[in-house]
Amino acid sequence: MHATLPLLAATDFPALQRRALETLQVNLGYKCNQSCLHCHVNASPQRTEMMSAETAALVLQVLRQRRVKTLDLTGGAPELNPHFRELVIGARAAGVRVIDRCNLTILSEPGQEDLAQFLADQGVEVTASLPCYSVANVDRQRGEGVFDRSIAGLQALNALGYGVEGTGLVLNLVYNPQGAVLPPPQGALQADYKRELMAHFGIVFNQLFALTNMPIQRFGSTLVSKGSFQSYLQLLKNSFQAHNLDTVMCRSTLSVDWQGELYDCDFNQMLGLRAQLGALQQAHVRDLLPGEGGPDHGDGRGSPIRVAEHCYGCTAGQGSSCGGALAE
Numbered sequence: 001m002h003a004t005l006p007l008l009a010a011t012d013f014p015a016l017q018r019r020a021l022e023t024l025q026v027n028l029g030y031k032c033n034q035s036c037l038h039c040h041v042n043a044s045p046q047r048t049e050m051m052s053a054e055t056a057a058l059v060l061q062v063l064r065q066r067r068v069k070t071l072d073l074t075g076g077a078p079e080l081n082p083h084f085r086e087l088v089i090g091a092r093a094a095g096v097r098v099i100d101r102c103n104l105t106i107l108s109e110p111g112q113e114d115l116a117q118f119l120a121d122q123g124v125e126v127t128a129s130l131p132c133y134s135v136a137n138v139d140r141q142r143g144e145g146v147f148d149r150s151i152a153g154l155q156a157l158n159a160l161g162y163g164v165e166g167t168g169l170v171l172n173l174v175y176n177p178q179g180a181v182l183p184p185p186q187g188a189l190q191a192d193y194k195r196e197l198m199a200h201f202g203i204v205f206n207q208l209f210a211l212t213n214m215p216i217q218r219f220g221s222t223l224v225s226k227g228s229f230q231s232y233l234q235l236l237k238n239s240f241q242a243h244n245l246d247t248v249m250c251r252s253t254l255s256v257d258w259q260g261e262l263y264d265c266d267f268n269q270m271l272g273l274r275a276q277l278g279a280l281q282q283a284h285v286r287d288l289l290p291g292e293g294g295p296d297h298g299d300g301r302g303s304p305i306r307v308a309e310h311c312y313g314c315t316a317g318q319g320s321s322c323g324g325a326l327a328e
Helices: 053-065 084-093 115-122 135-142 146-159 186-201 217-226 229-238 242-247 266-271 309-315
Strands: 023-027 070-074 097-102 125-129 171-175 207-210 253-256
Touching: 023 053, 023 266, 053 084, 070 084, 084 097, 084 115, 097 115, 115 146, 125 146, 146 171, 146 186, 171 186, 186 207, 217 229, 229 309, 242 309, 253 266, 266 309
Parallel strands: 023 070, 023 253, 070 097, 097 125, 125 171, 171 207
Antiparallel strands: none
16 A cells, blocks of 8 residues: 555645534544445454444534534444444434435444434435446446445335435435546536436435545556556646635544544545644544533634645635535
């Protein structure tokens, strides 16, 4: 695995400051039932990192005491964490919107047969990875048989009301490009997905999120091996759009890793670039608790955001965030 931070650290990316905290994006661990080429987390079945019950309890405390609006659960496959369900139940009981970033095949893993029903019962929003509506493209990127299992997962979610108008159960899909290119316009691609998935599989969903591949971890290392790292980075920089700076997700989101350490975004987490919280240069989720045994560090608003060359990925073209394009 090639280290990419040394290739990204020196940057001329514009300075950014954090606004009020609205979303905690919590990585429950790097263990996953898949190993995808584009994965910026380098997740796999062999990873063992997993958030503890104590840290999950701290997350719930922060949600309640800071009145955070959204809990965004990610991994790896977040559902493999043994504390996933209690965290969901606690957050929903506190009136927090919960998003589960689901790879779809987890729904058919042994021991997860009731997962889809649990998500529906709790009113969890499902943001599901489906990098293409073509079996060949998906299996090439994610492994043989993944497409068929993903389709079965979507159909199971639809049967529970996910993506169906009037149910309130939100089902969004995520698209990643197949290589070192920018994603196509999100609106047109969403129309293609809706047409093809309905025509061939009877599947409905709410929105499609088109995400830019980040030149870090597994994908970044692959670019280095192919000698195309610098050319891809130059593509991102040449495609920079200043108007996207106002809506990048790091403005109102903090990323929490499996140990509870804070980062400005999930990508910075993978690069080890810790978040600043007020005067704290390296903050932990416990530091978000108001006045717990010490000074109140606030929610980090006004603190500088750690930037590097990969940040051009979020501002290139139509922009990219965990909620899809920033602008059409």
